[in-house]
Amino acid sequence: MVGLRPxxxxxxxYLDIGNNNFIPSYNLFVGFGxxxxxxxxxxxxxxxxxxxxxxxxxxLSLIVSIxxxxxxxxxxxxxxxxxxxxxxxxxxxxxxxxxxxxxxxxILVISLKLASLPxxxxxxxxxxxxxxxxxxxxxxxxxxxxxxxxxxxxFLGVTFPIDSLPHNxxxxxxxxxxxxxxxxxxxxxxxxxxxxxxxxxQFYIYILTYSVFRFIIEFIRADDRGTVLNQxxxxxxxxxxxxxxxxxxxxxxxxKQFQKQTINL
Amino acid sequence: MSNEKQISNAPMILGIIGGILGLPAAICSxxxxxxxxxxxxxxTKQSTDDAGSAFxxxxxxxxxxxxxxxxxxxKNPKGWGAMMLLAGILSGVTLVTFNFLSFIVCILxxxxxxxxxxxxxxxx
Numbered sequence: 543m544v545g546l547r548p549x550x551x552x553x554x555x556y557l558d559i560g561n562n563n564f565i566p567s568y569n570l571f572v573g574f575g576x577x578x579x580x581x582x583x584x585x586x587x588x589x590x591x592x593x594x595x596x597x598x599x600x601x602l603s604l605i606v607s608i609x610x611x612x613x614x615x616x617x618x619x620x621x622x623x624x625x626x627x628x629x630x631x632x633x634x635x636x637x638x639x640x641x642x643x644x645x646x647x648x649i650l651v652i653s654l655k656l657a658s659l660p661x662x663x664x665x666x667x668x669x670x671x672x673x674x675x676x677x678x679x680x681x682x683x684x685x686x687x688x689x690x691x692x693x694x695x696x697f698l699g700v701t702f703p704i705d706s707l708p709h710n711x712x713x714x715x716x717x718x719x720x721x722x723x724x725x726x727x728x729x730x731x732x733x734x735x736x737x738x739x740x741x742x743x744q745f746y747i748y749i750l751t752y753s754v755f756r757f758i759i760e761f762i763r764a765d766d767r768g769t770v771l772n773q774x775x776x777x778x779x780x781x782x783x784x785x786x787x788x789x790x791x792x793x794x795x796x797x798k799q800f801q802k803q804t805i806n807l
Numbered sequence: 808m809s810n811e812k813q814i815s816n817a818p819m820i821l822g823i824i825g826g827i828l829g830l831p832a833a834i835c836s837x838x839x840x841x842x843x844x845x846x847x848x849x850x851t852k853q854s855t856d857d858a859g860s861a862f863x864x865x866x867x868x869x870x871x872x873x874x875x876x877x878x879x880x881x882k883n884p885k886g887w888g889a890m891m892l893l894a895g896i897l898s899g900v901t902l903v904t905f906n907f908l909s910f911i912v913c914i915l916x917x918x919x920x921x922x923x924x925x926x927x928x929x930x931x
Contacts, residue, residue, distance in 0.1 A: 563907030566831050573827030577820040580878075584816055598882045605878035609871075 555686050555706065567685035575678025576608065579671035588667045599657040600664060607650035612637065614645020622768030622778040636688070638767075639679070640756065640782045647749075662745065662797070669744035673733040676752075677726050684722035691719025692764040707765070719762045728755050750790055757783040814881050814926060818919035822877025822891055825915030826870050829898065832908040833866025839904035862901050866909065869897035873916045880923050888923025891916050 556564035583589050589597065618641025620627050625635055650668075654661050683689040687706040693699075699717025702708040708718055732751065736744050760767075760780045770778040841859030844850055873894035880887035895916030901909045 559907060559911075565828065565908060565911065569827050569831050570824070573824040576827065577823040580819055580823060581816055584819075594882075598879070601878045601881070605875055609874070 568682040568688070571678050571682025571685060572675075575675040575682070578678060579675035580604075582674050583668070583671045586667065586670065596659065599659055600654075600667075603650055603653035603657060603659070604668075606653050607646040610649045611642040611646025614649075615639065615642025617641070618645070618778070619768075622770050623766075624768065638778070639689075640779050640786075644782060644786065662743075665745035666743060669748045670733060670736050672745075672748060673729050673736065676729045677733065680722045680726040680729070684720060684726070688765060689722050689763065690765050691721035691724075691762045693717065694719050694762075711765070718764065721759055721763050724759060725755070728752075746790060746794060750787060753783040753786040753790075756780075757787075814884060815922060818880050818884075818888065818891065818923040818926075819877045821915045821919035821922075822873050822880070822894075825894075825898075825912045825919065826874030826877060828908065828915070829866060829870025829873060829894075829912045832898070832901070832906060832912045833863055833870055835906045835908055836866045836901040836904045837863030839906050840901075843904060862904055865897055866901050869894045869901070869916070870912070872897070873912075873919075876923075877919065884923045884926040888920050888926070890920075891923055892920030895920055 554567050556566055557570065558564055589600070592600070615637040616635055617627065619625075619638040620635045622638065622641075623635070627635075650665075651661055654664050680689075687702050687708055690702065690708045693712070693716050695717065696719075698719065700720040700723075701715050701717050704715070709715065712718075729752075732748060735741070736747075741747065757780050760777045760783075763777070767777045767779065770781055776784070837859040840862035841855045844855045844858035847854070872890055876887040876891040876894060880891065895913050898909050898913035898916055902913065
């Protein structure tokens with residue numbers, strides 16, 4: 543029956559540029575996402591009001607945190623997958639988004655402090671650019687076929703082609719949850735919300751809502767994400783999400799600046 | 808209406824995309840160099856490993872210089888534009904491994920570098 547045939551998603555893990563040469567879609571989307579986020583930042587009203595010196599300091603802090611964020615994502619993936627960090631194992635280790643986000647964020651906070659810039663207001667300026675980069679990054683995951691979901695019969699299900707990562711795991715063409723697209727859609731909603739409605743504390747909203755969303759979406763993820771703390775109940779990302787919610791809720795409660803800004807809402 | 812000319816964002820975009828694509832390009836260059844060196848007369852495991860590592864590091868350094876230049880070029884378009892050109896030249900060196908991805912990275916850095924160098928910093 544035609545109606546029961548799975549629709550195979552035309553995936554472009556590598557963009558063929560002829561002569562057996564390829565561009566990895568994932569890297570292209572991540573690069574494009576960071577570039578678009580930086581471009582958005584240049585035209586973002588609160589950023590434009592900063593002095594040239596402050597803008598330079600923010601750029602400097604961003605480059606340091608992005609580079610160290612990549613290293614953090616790499617190290618966290620090696621830890622959760624239980625792979626030794628040696629030169630020979632480099633090609634077996636991937637990147638963990640949450641590991642990168644949190645390590646990059648830590649470095650960003652330290653560098654903003656060292657540059658004598660106000661931390662929370664600067665992070666609030668960066669919340670929408672974060673959404674832009676995040677949106678394209680997850681589209682890159684979808685193109686690469688990583689970070690995929692569990693099998694489903696719902697209309698949202700997507701069938702990845704032969705030789706893709708989901709096919710290599712299930713060994714058949716079945717519909718699975720496109721969790722990468724769910725996440726992109728979620729971040730897009732946040733982007734629209736932030737741009738349509740003038741909200742204070744955008745950074746806290748981004749980090750807290752994303753952590754809650756990520757905790758939930760992990761239940762329908764089916765790729766191998768490794769383990770942490772010798773337990774199988776929660777995935778590494780769920781543990782990080784839980785800790786993030788606890789940490790940032792505590793920060794909100796104790797942060798007088800946040801309370802002041804919320805009153806002005 | 809303000810006639811103030813802004814510094815172009817094009818080198819920043821080209822540099823960031825080039826820098827991120829430069830990471831897999833460096834790995835490809837290393838792999839290609841190691842593969843090609845096995846064809847040489849008297850090739851040993853040590854010599855292929857050395858060739859692979861050398862091109863991997865050249866590619867990684869180029870990607871890093873390009874990425875940093877992209878983020879910082881607005882402060883000093885001439886200086887960081889020259890650094891982006893250097894990144895383009897380093898990526899160009901890895902072209903001897905016949906890695907086409909390096910060619911794209913090299914072109915992105917070179918265009919970004921040239922735009923930066925021809926940029927006039929607007930008077931504040």
